Amino acid sequence: AMMVPLDPCNKPTSQRRITEGDTVVVYERHDSMRAVTVSAAGVLQNRFGVFRHADWLGRHFGSKVFSSGGVGGKGGRKAGGGFVHLLAPTPELWTLVLSHRTQILYIADISLVVAYLELVPGCVLLESGTGSGSLTTSLARAVAPHGRVYTFDFHDQRADSAREDFEKNGLSSLITVAVRDIQGEGFPDEYSGAADAVFLDLPQPWLAIPSAGTMLRQDGVLCSFSPCIEQVQRACETMRSCFTVVES
Template sequence: MLPTDPMKKLSFKRHISDGDLVIVYEKHDNMKAVKVSEKSVLENRFGVFKHSDWIGKPFGCKVSSHKGGFVYLLAPTPELWTLVLSHRTQILYIADISFVVMYLELIPGCVVLESGTGSGSLTTSLARAIAPTGHVYTFDFHEQRAIAAREDFEKTGLSDLVSVGVRDIQGEGFPKDLVGRADAVFLDLPQPWLAIPSAGEMLKEDGVLCSFSPCIEQVQRSSETLASNSFTDIRTFEVLLRTYEVREAKMDQCQTQTQTEEGTPGARPFKRKQRASEASNWQADNSGSPSVMARPSGEAKGHTGYLTFARLKCIA
């Protein structure tokens, strides 16, 4: 049974129990969320794993199958949950989420309003930031998405920190019982400028609003509306993340591969299978001297959206 104390739900400094949600780590690009049930088993290419063998073990442990294969049992942190959750809509990833949590100045005890909920990727991180005494009120106009998100928050032990509502924030605004209670508001809407006047009513003085938009035209219109609705310090950011691969490889083979990838003017990018095959050859070549090499990852995420922040003016 999950503990009733929200901090225990979020700390994961405990052992796995029957009914817990765990993230099964098979390899760096293959993880899945599994609810532990004493009579269930997990079957994959690494073997058969009995859930009963997991119960009582600490999060982060390595468990083996009868075939000798193994997996890791990880706690469902917001970062990992973002990677394994069901994508009901386009989601925010770690780079944008980290920036949003920091720039909204979230600390334990804050009250945050969010629209729309979508797949709940950001909501999960907002809840951890404001725990154990804060609260997130998140809204989605699509009832089935809201129901699915509510079920996910139950699975991850966040239901005490998150309230999910079905509401068209663009058309109706936020509920009036939340007026003046919010420390921060996050908008992920097609027409965020329609919700900005209502968001201003919900915010405390000096509260911060963030609007996520994929198109710069949305940013321009939102910024105009913010300026005319008592908001100041309006700023827009685009967060681009570049990851690197660091591993041991043979110098001669790496130089050849670098020339192939970068030395040919107008060369087309490698296909995914081609990159994966050549990456596996980093250690396959026996010629040359081994050395630790670093290079940009072959697959880097580009533009996701623009983050526009604004602060509600204080009344003099």
């Protein structure tokens, strides 16, 4: 069975050892890291040397591992002095290494959104669009272990890629990805009155706001993110017609 790094049912990564199938963030420097799926036969080659995944199995997340050759000699543990650190794929690091399929939210905005949404473990949250899933991983951690994030994007391929990423990061039990035109159709009726919070990162959020209002339980929170002030103004106008307190 594949052990999953962030799966709330498993141990926190600080107590876990790296096993086959895990996603690790290979950290060279703060401006140079990448996500790697560990496999027994896997080999990573970079400017610091050649690293065999087999040498990583059983180590703790956070471990410093040395190249097994390729730079300045063979076999020796410190051959060539090449090393990397194997870090757990936390939402903060994932945001830095994920493949950009869309514009994404970065940690400064993500932390603000998570705070404004008043998320606590157990919350049920609706999100659209999923985009590259940068925000979604942080939302999932905030509602873990028993909450759930239902995230919607109308772009099939993006939804598929996001689903794969969440699976790789052990978040499948917390996140459901669905394909839906949220601006055109709103959120599915089955979540009516069931959401603790709704988050929108859509080009025309005002089209989805009436539906978002219907999905929220009494005293629930809606947060919408837009890069342009015209979008913010229009979203706020629509919110004023169906919400009690509106802040921007």
